[in-house]
Amino acid sequence: MKLTLKIWRQKNAQVKGNFETYRMDNVSPEMAFLEMLDSLNKRLVEEDKDPVAFDHDCREGICGSCGMYINGHPHGPVPAITTCHLSMRFFKDGETVWIEPWRAKPFPVIKDLIVDRSAFDKIQIAGGYISVNTGSAPEANNILVPKNVSDEAFNSAICIGCGACVAACKNASAMLFVSARISQFALLPQGRIEAKARVRAMVDKMDEVGFGSCSNTGACEAECPKQIKLTNIARMNREFYKAF
Amino acid sequence: MSKVLFASISKKFVMALAGLFLLTFLPVHLIINLMLLKSDPASFNEAAHFMATFPPVKIFEVVLIASILIHVTYGIYLQISNWLVRPVGYVSGNKSETSFFSRFMIWTGATVLTFLVLHFFNFYFVKLGLVDGDPEDFYSMAHNLFKIPAYNYIYLSCFILLGFHLFHAFSSAFQTLGLNHRIWTPVVKKVALFYAILIPAGFGLISVTLWLFR
Numbered sequence: 001m002k003l004t005l006k007i008w009r010q011k012n013a014q015v016k017g018n019f020e021t022y023r024m025d026n027v028s029p030e031m032a033f034l035e036m037l038d039s040l041n042k043r044l045v046e047e048d049k050d051p052v053a054f055d056h057d058c059r060e061g062i063c064g065s066c067g068m069y070i071n072g073h074p075h076g077p078v079p080a081i082t083t084c085h086l087s088m089r090f091f092k093d094g095e096t097v098w099i100e101p102w103r104a105k106p107f108p109v110i111k112d113l114i115v116d117r118s119a120f121d122k123i124q125i126a127g128g129y130i131s132v133n134t135g136s137a138p139e140a141n142n143i144l145v146p147k148n149v150s151d152e153a154f155n156s157a158i159c160i161g162c163g164a165c166v167a168a169c170k171n172a173s174a175m176l177f178v179s180a181r182i183s184q185f186a187l188l189p190q191g192r193i194e195a196k197a198r199v200r201a202m203v204d205k206m207d208e209v210g211f212g213s214c215s216n217t218g219a220c221e222a223e224c225p226k227q228i229k230l231t232n233i234a235r236m237n238r239e240f241y242k243a244f
Numbered sequence: 245m246s247k248v249l250f251a252s253i254s255k256k257f258v259m260a261l262a263g264l265f266l267l268t269f270l271p272v273h274l275i276i277n278l279m280l281l282k283s284d285p286a287s288f289n290e291a292a293h294f295m296a297t298f299p300p301v302k303i304f305e306v307v308l309i310a311s312i313l314i315h316v317t318y319g320i321y322l323q324i325s326n327w328l329v330r331p332v333g334y335v336s337g338n339k340s341e342t343s344f345f346s347r348f349m350i351w352t353g354a355t356v357l358t359f360l361v362l363h364f365f366n367f368y369f370v371k372l373g374l375v376d377g378d379p380e381d382f383y384s385m386a387h388n389l390f391k392i393p394a395y396n397y398i399y400l401s402c403f404i405l406l407g408f409h410l411f412h413a414f415s416s417a418f419q420t421l422g423l424n425h426r427i428w429t430p431v432v433k434k435v436a437l438f439y440a441i442l443i444p445a446g447f448g449l450i451s452v453t454l455w456l457f458r
């Protein structure tokens with residue numbers, strides 16, 4: 001396949017960036033999207049040029065670092081996957097592919113396609129934990145949790161903190177992420193103990209680091225690689241009102 | 245405490261409550277307006293008189309004006325803050341699947357606001373004695389306005405855009421209040437569609453009837 005890539009290049013947070021055009025002549029449909037970028041970078045290094053900086057680690061959809069905005073969608077046009085799971089067979093010969101970093105004030109560009117997502121860590125640190133003594137693992141059956149409840153908590157806990165929800169949202173709101181992280185605790189008895197303080201602290205931090213508010217538009221849900229549901233946001237709102 | 249009061253979720257909560265109140269007011273207003281279709285002005289004028297003078301309704305009026313002011317202020321404030329969170333946009337646009345009308349709430353809202361200003365000059369300010377007119381004969385004033393074609397064009401366009409606003413608004417308010425349910429949320433969305441068509445259709449019917457058939 002032949003492709004034209006339009007990639008956002010930016011040296012650091014201080015300078016302005018711009019789109020560079022790269023022609024790719026030999027893209028195999030069997031390649032992964034990140035492999036395609038690897039082959040571009042190999043070429044750039046051979047030409048003694050600066051390779052495109054992009055984040056990646058696990059390349060199996062669990063670390064959440066490979067965020068990039070491809071042709072109008074976070075993680076590309078295929079629903080429910082991360083960029084590392086995106087295959088080149090979803091692109092057409094001759095297509096132009098736009099690749100942009102996440103765009104949100106709390107996610108400043110570090111270089112090219114890499115953004116600083118530590119705003120998410122700050123929210124997590126504010127309340128995304130339970131206070132327990134360390135030591136050997138407690139007996140799992142001491143506190144019984146109904147299967148449907150533990151499933152629901154699990155469905156929230158699989159959020160990988162990738163930031164696609166923020167990238168997709170017209171308000172750059174982090175409500176889907178924050179609500180998933182609140183729900184994973186709020187649903188379980190161990191998490192109820194600090195529930196009020198948690199929701200207040202995390203929402204407070206979310207506002208402080210500067211994410212937008214929720215318009216219930218649903219772009220986050222449509223783009224989340226882990227299919228986290230909007231019901232989490234309603235639950236977070238309920239938890240927030242109960243914390244008064 | 246003050247942090248909780250000014251949290252983004254609290255702002256949306258207040259905005260949704262004010263919006264829900266406005267949602268209940270619209271059918272009341274529509275029912276009274278339907279009396280404009282009668283050839284005898286008495287019942288409409290009596291209803292308008294009742295709404296203007298009956299003490300419990302006066303409380304309703306204060307809540308109504310407050311709701312409009314709060315909803316509009318917060319709506320504009322939140323929208324501007326949200327725009328500022330994305331100073332650099334996407335060149336490849338945003339192609340995510342979304343609740344379509346939610347993307348234009350500020351514009352449909354602004355249209356409704358413009359109409360409200362016109363509407364207040366035509367009627368509410370007359371009642372308050374700020375603008376000339378006979379507050380006891382809103383019937384004739386309304387009939388005269390609907391004889392002007394341009395007024396009908398503006399009226400009908402504004403109500404179509406109001407319908408767009410209402411369609412997203414209705415279900416969005418429930419979600420903001422934390423009311424999301426496996427069975428009921430799809431029902432709320434259906435009622436929202438019904439409501440968002442019925443209200444503009446009702447007001448539109450009055451406009452078209454008085455303009456073309458009287």
Ligand code: HEM
Binds near residue numbers: 418
């Ligand atoms: C009869 C008139 C109106 C009714 C019944 C109404 C109702 C509502 C409701 C129920 C919501 C949903 C709130 C939520 O998302 O939780 C909403 C949203 C909204 N309204 Fe209105 N509204 C009206 C007029 C206006 C006006 C005049 C404006 C002026 C700017 C406005 C601006 C907005 C905006 C910007 C939103 C979206 C808020 C967001 O995305 O977070 N509305 N409206």
Ligand code: SF4
Binds near residue numbers: 162163164176
């Ligand atoms: S909610 Fe989904 S899109 Fe948002 S950070 Fe978590 S996994 Fe990514």
Ligand code: FES
Binds near residue numbers: 066
């Ligand atoms: S590289 Fe880890 S999720 Fe894509």
